[in-house]
Amino acid sequence: MRVLLTGSRGFVGARIREALPVVEAPSLRNADRAAIRRLLAESRPDVIVHTAAISDIGACDAQPEASQYANVTIPVMLAEEATGAKLIFFSSDQVYGGCAESGPYAEDTVTPANLYAREKLEMERRVLDISPDAVLLRATWMYDAPLYGVPNRHNLLSLLLRAAIRREPMTFSRSEYRGITYVREVAEHIPRLVDVPGGAYNYGSENPLSMFDTLSEMVHRWGLPVEIQGDAQPHHNLWMNCEKLRRHGIHFSDTVQGFERCLSDYDLHILTR
Ligand SMILES: NC(=O)c1ccc[n+]([C@@H]2O[C@H](COP(=O)([O-])OP(=O)(O)OC[C@H]3O[C@@H](n4cnc5c(N)ncnc54)[C@H](OP(=O)(O)O)[C@@H]3O)[C@@H](O)[C@H]2O)c1
Numbered sequence: 001m002r003v004l005l006t007g008s009r010g011f012v013g014a015r016i017r018e019a020l021p022v023v024e025a026p027s028l029r030n031a032d033r034a035a036i037r038r039l040l041a042e043s044r045p046d047v048i049v050h051t052a053a054i055s056d057i058g059a060c061d062a063q064p065e066a067s068q069y070a071n072v073t074i075p076v077m078l079a080e081e082a083t084g085a086k087l088i089f090f091s092s093d094q095v096y097g098g099c100a101e102s103g104p105y106a107e108d109t110v111t112p113a114n115l116y117a118r119e120k121l122e123m124e125r126r127v128l129d130i131s132p133d134a135v136l137l138r139a140t141w142m143y144d145a146p147l148y149g150v151p152n153r154h155n156l157l158s159l160l161l162r163a164a165i166r167r168e169p170m171t172f173s174r175s176e177y178r179g180i181t182y183v184r185e186v187a188e189h190i191p192r193l194v195d196v197p198g199g200a201y202n203y204g205s206e207n208p209l210s211m212f213d214t215l216s217e218m219v220h221r222w223g224l225p226v227e228i229q230g231d232a233q234p235h236h237n238l239w240m241n242c243e244k245l246r247r248h249g250i251h252f253s254d255t256v257q258g259f260e261r262c263l264s265d266y267d268l269h270i271l272t273r
Contacts, residue, residue, distance in 0.1 A: 001194070004045035004085075006078075007052030012090065012142065012183060014150045016049060019187035028052050028074055036077050040085075047194055048082055050075055050089040057094070060116040071119040072126070079130040087134035088193050089127055091120045091200065093178065093238040095138060103177055103239030107138070107200050113236060124200050133198040140204035140240065142183040143259075145266040156180050157262065160218065160226065161271075169227040172211035176235035179205040179242075180214075182258040184265065189250050196248045202240035207255035211235075217256055222263070222272035 005022035007013035017024065023043045028036075053071050054060055060067035075089055096105045098113030112118045124136040143155035152158070163170050181204035189203075207214060212230045219226050242252065253261055263269050 001046045002044060003047045003049060004039075004043045006048070006050045009151065010051055010055075011144075011151055011153055012139070012186060013051040015144065015183050015187040016051065016190055018150075019184070020191055022049070025052075028070075030069070031074060031077075033077050033081070036074075036081050040078075040081050045082065045085045047086045047088060048078060049190060050078060050087070053090065054116075055092075057114055057116045060119065061114070064115060067115060068119060071116065072123045075123050076126045076130070079127045079134065082131075086194055087127060087131050088190065089123070089134060089136050091124050091136045091138045092117060093138050093140045093202070093204070093240055095121050095124075096238050096240070097236045099237065103237050104206065104241035105202075105237075105239060106241045107202060107244055128198060128200070131198070135193050135196050135198060136200040137193075137203035138200060138240065139186060140179040140181045140238065142181050142186060142204070143262070144183045145262060145268060157259065160215070160224065163226045164224045167225055169229050170215060171229040171231045172215050173235040174210050174212040174230045174232055176211045177207065177209075177237045177239035178211065179207040179238075179240050180255050180258070181205040181252060182262045184262070185252050185258060189252070192248075192250055196245075196250075199244075201245045202242045203245060204240065204242070205252045205255045205258045206240060206242050209255070214255055218259055221256075221260075222269075224272060 003022045006025040008017045008024040054067050094117035095110045095112050098111035127134050143157040215228045
């Protein structure tokens with residue numbers, strides 16, 4: 001089975017590339033239909049895992065045309081041109097950012113609250129119209145430990161360890177709920193998605209705790225010298241229910257367990273014990 005991976009030099013793509021054999025697409029920045037046709041003719045994929053995107057919410061707001069092109073036009077062209085391939089495309093839990101209902105949210109309760117999220121939702125709907133067998137992954141905020149030669153970015157783990165080193169307090173909302181996911185679990189479940197029926201799926205760690213309680217629990221478990229301060233401001237929730245995915249046998253660690261696994265994988269407990 002030939003798997004074509006886009007965004008293979010990005011944060012998620014680099015981990016997927018390590019987790020399974022793939023054909024790496026070249027950069028798709030400003031790719032037109034002819035370039036996409038060429039890519040598909042040369043790579044003849046059975047499966048396309050599409051991670052390339054403008055994934056920064058602020059960057060989308062600052063460059064709405066580029067954002068629409070990257071986050072909607074390119075994936076829609078890929079879907080239109082990739083006849084017969086199983087499509088596995090990344091979306092985002094940001095589609096829940098404007099939900100007024102209390103969570104956790106199943107896939108049919110969506111209210112995007114920013115441009116990036118509106119584009120992800122538009123992309124999901126248009127890709128599914130073209131290819132009803134496509135799998136759209138609503139990913140959460142992800143993290144990994146720093147790794148030689150692999151891109152990283154500030155994420156909850158790096159922010160927490162930085163606060164511990166600097167002895168700085170961190171403030172989190174008592175009313176914000178969201179899952180945060182170890183990116184290696186995101187990568188390792190990808191092969192099983194080939195057999196999952198088309199549709200949008202919440203894809204990541206669930207979390208029954210508020211952000212304040214999540215961080216308080218982590219700091220307590222690992223004995224980190226970080227004071228977690230509570231903030232009562234109302235925050236939007238990105239709180240996902242992953243039951244639909246579980247029905248297809250795909251299980252993520254919950255958020256705190258995922259951090260435990262990451263600390264063990266990298267032997268980071270050497271810093272916390
Ligand atoms: N990281 C997270 O926490 C998170 C959370 C929720 C959802 N997601 C979604 O998961 C997917 C992967 O995220 P990521 O963190 O791996 O993203 P990323 O590292 O920010 O970017 C992935 C790749 O996208 C390509 N790219 C950047 N700008 C582009 C443009 N204008 N046009 C076309 N391609 C462009 C780049 O590949 P080249 O250098 O090869 O051009 C980049 O390496 C994205 O769809 C993102 O929206 C991520």
